[in-house]
Structures are given as structure tokens and as C-alpha cells.
Amino acid sequence: MSVRPRKRRSSEEARREILQAAEARLREHGLAGLNVVAVAGDCGMSHATVIHHFGNTAGMRQALVAHMTERLLRDIIAALQREPAPEPTAMLRQLFDALSRGGHARLLAWLSIGDEALSEDLEPPEHLRVLFAELVPVLAARLPGHGDREAAAKRLIFLIATAAIGYGIAGARLPRMISMDEAEAAAFPEWLGRQIDQLMA
Amino acid sequence: MSVRPRKRRSSEEARREILQAAEARLREHGLAGLNVVAVAGDCGMSHATVIHHFGNTAGMRQALVAHMTERLLRDIIAALQREPAPEPTAMLRQLFDALSRGGHARLLAWLSIGDEALSEDLEPPEHLRVLFAELVPVLAARLPGHGDREAAAKRLIFLIATAAIGYGIAGARLPRMISMDEAEAAAFPEWLGRQIDQLMA
DNA sequence: AGCGGTATCAACAATGATGTCAATAGTGGC
DNA sequence: GCCACTATTGACATCATTGTTGATACCGCT
Numbered sequence: 001m002s003v004r005p006r007k008r009r010s011s012e013e014a015r016r017e018i019l020q021a022a023e024a025r026l027r028e029h030g031l032a033g034l035n036v037v038a039v040a041g042d043c044g045m046s047h048a049t050v051i052h053h054f055g056n057t058a059g060m061r062q063a064l065v066a067h068m069t070e071r072l073l074r075d076i077i078a079a080l081q082r083e084p085a086p087e088p089t090a091m092l093r094q095l096f097d098a099l100s101r102g103g104h105a106r107l108l109a110w111l112s113i114g115d116e117a118l119s120e121d122l123e124p125p126e127h128l129r130v131l132f133a134e135l136v137p138v139l140a141a142r143l144p145g146h147g148d149r150e151a152a153a154k155r156l157i158f159l160i161a162t163a164a165i166g167y168g169i170a171g172a173r174l175p176r177m178i179s180m181d182e183a184e185a186a187a188f189p190e191w192l193g194r195q196i197d198q199l200m201a
Numbered sequence: 202m203s204v205r206p207r208k209r210r211s212s213e214e215a216r217r218e219i220l221q222a223a224e225a226r227l228r229e230h231g232l233a234g235l236n237v238v239a240v241a242g243d244c245g246m247s248h249a250t251v252i253h254h255f256g257n258t259a260g261m262r263q264a265l266v267a268h269m270t271e272r273l274l275r276d277i278i279a280a281l282q283r284e285p286a287p288e289p290t291a292m293l294r295q296l297f298d299a300l301s302r303g304g305h306a307r308l309l310a311w312l313s314i315g316d317e318a319l320s321e322d323l324e325p326p327e328h329l330r331v332l333f334a335e336l337v338p339v340l341a342a343r344l345p346g347h348g349d350r351e352a353a354a355k356r357l358i359f360l361i362a363t364a365a366i367g368y369g370i371a372g373a374r375l376p377r378m379i380s381m382d383e384a385e386a387a388a389f390p391e392w393l394g395r396q397i398d399q400l401m402a
Numbered sequence: 403a404g405c406g407g408t409a410t411c412a413a414c415a416a417t418g419a420t421g422t423c424a425a426t427a428g429t430g431g432c
Numbered sequence: 433g434c435c436a437c438t439a440t441t442g443a444c445a446t447c448a449t450t451g452t453t454g455a456t457a458c459c460g461c462t
Binding site: 030031032105106108109110112113114115116123124128129132133136151154155157158159161162163164165166167169170171173175176177178179180184185188191192195198199 | 230233306309311312313315330352362367374376377379382393
């Protein structure tokens, strides 16, 4: 009876491999494909190993949410503090890209309709709030000088964020609904950036 | 042995009851709560009855998607053809409301990450495309006269749609991220309407 | 080399969800 | 009232997934 050799990884390595496979399955097979047997199969390990590392299936999923959330926040932070001398509108554009790409919108969609066990409210880290707190006055200084400019800046950020999330989720289906050119739809982010410029002028 | 009396409904009635319960479960328990046993329990019937009416679980889910999609499209259509004499910007505002309310954004999120079996591409009905085709020139006529105004109108619709979907999905979480007032966030749709007015001026 | 720690595995038990089936019980039409 | 139709049901078989357990193999450390 030939027993195939075990592949031993460090605990950290195993967790990383598992989460990577889990994310790929979520991307390609949807929520239904996110079970320990399938994920373990993709990693070439037994499902018992997955449970060993994450306690149970819910633990694996929560770890995946935490992992994806961490990268989402890191991407947002990177977009907000990119050097050199960030132009506010460029930062908004990068914020849009960071939110709409890389499956981040899908993560938020998952948190919106997935198992309730997942959405144990993950508070945004203080670090991120500080970054937004820094962006707001910079943006506000560029706005026309009537009314509450800080509130106006926040609304602009809010617009960028919602549009990016909607774009990440439905951006592929929408064009056909309104007979819009694919290329035109792909150019939407850039166009939105110009509109923001116009609104700030 | 007392056998509790059976409640007999018409086929149509049963389907409606089941889909109603299924939608409630999706709203309250997420995707995990969407199985035939639980749905049947909420309806006070056996799960075999549910399967009898929809063939299998996937049939029930597809019927639910179809049902929710139908209502979504009906809401959009109602928003686009509301009388009297629809102002283009008012129509855009109503389009925003129609998309962001009533769990429609959640439906799209579900289609985005749910079982792949669900998203067997439901083509938008010709009726809706016609309505958009009517809206576009009306909107285009209001736009400043340089460049391709039809394309510009479509981009505006696209912006409204993406923002509405993002608002429906993440509108509850976003404000805390950027330290935004709840009331301020609730006023976002109205503000967006004014911005659209400004972009069209 | 020897050894303790632990990552890994196969096998098992338990649970839950799915789908089938034959029997039953309302309902409308005659 | 009778009958055909079908919505409804409990019981069952099946399958997928989860989680446990005891044994094992790999690795770092002394």
C-alpha cells in the first residue's frame, strides 16, 4: 500500500495557502464552493488539516473575511497616501480603483448577504479613520468657498465609494441594460474623475 | 393520533407564499437560510411540497431570483415612466431610489457572488431597453451641446445606477468609516440629484 | 542520533439537506 | 354525491458536509 508522502508546512504557511485557495474558490465558484473539503482539495491536503488550523468552517470563513478586509483597507490606505504630493482628485480616482478592483466590492457584497455569523461588525481601524480625517480638509480646501466644505468633501468621498462598489458589483451587467458600449463603460472611472474635477471647480 | 388538517392552496397561491417566505429568509438569515426545509417550515408546509412546486431547490432559488428581478425591473420601469411630464433629473432621482431601496441592491449582490447556477444570464427585457432608449435622448437634449450627448446621458445613468447599488449595499457601513454624520449620509441621494443638475447645466 | 512538538492524515460518527415515493385529503366539475 | 385531479404529506434513501479521534510522519532542537 503506497502512502503518498505528507507535505509539511509551517502553521503560518498552511494558513496562507488555505486562505489563498479559499479566496480563489469564492471568486470562481461563489459562496457554495466555500467548504473545507473543496478548499483542502485545492491545497492538496486533507480537510481535517484545514479544521486543525482554523478550528472549524466558520473560523476559516471569518479568517478569509479578515484577510480580505485587511487587504481592502491596506489598498485604500495606499491609495490615500500615495506619493508624491497627492492631488486630491487623483486620490479620489485611486480610491475608486482600490474599491472597485481586486474583488473588494464582492467582499462587501458577501458581508451584505452572506452568513450572519460573518458580519460581526469589524470596526474600521483607527489608522484608516485618521487617513480619511487627513484627506477631508485637503479636499475641502479645493472646494468652492460657500457652505460647509468639510461636509461637501465627505459627500464627494461618499460618492466615489458608492459608485466604486456599485461598479465592482454590477459594472459588467449594466452596460447591456442601457445599450452602452463596453469600451464606454470601461472608461467610466476616468470620466467620473473628470466630473469630480468639474464639481470641485 | 390526531392528524392536523391539510391546508390546500392553489398552485399559484402556494408558489407566491413560498417565494414570499424565501425572500424573507434571504433578508433575515442570509444565503445560508435559504433551504427548502426552513422555507417550508415558515410556510407551515412540508418541504416536499416546496419541491413539488419548484422541482428542486435550485428551481426555488431561480424562481426567487426571477421574482425579485421582475419586481426590480418593474420598479425601474415605474421610476422611468412616472407621470406627469417627467423631468429628467427627477427620473434619475427616482431611478436611484428604485435601485437602492427594497433590497434590490442585495439581489444584485447575490447574483454577483451566489451560486453560479443562479446567474444564467437573465437578459433584460426589451421593454426596459426601450424605456432607457427613450430616456437617453430626453436626457441628452438637456446637456450642454458639445460632444456626443447621447453617450454623456448614458454615463449619467450609469453613474446613478452604480451609486445607487453601492449605496444599497454599503450605505449603512460607509458613514462610520469616514466619520460622516448619519443624517448627512441619509441626505446623500438628494445631494447627488443636485450634483447631477449641476453637471447638466 | 534522539526526542518533543505538531502538522498531517484516514477513518469514523453525526448532522443536515436533498430528492423520491406511495398514500392521503381537499377541491372543482360533472 | 361522485369522481378525477392534484396539492400535500410522512417516511425513506441518499448525499454532502462537518467535526472528532487516534495514529503517524515530518521538523527543529539539544
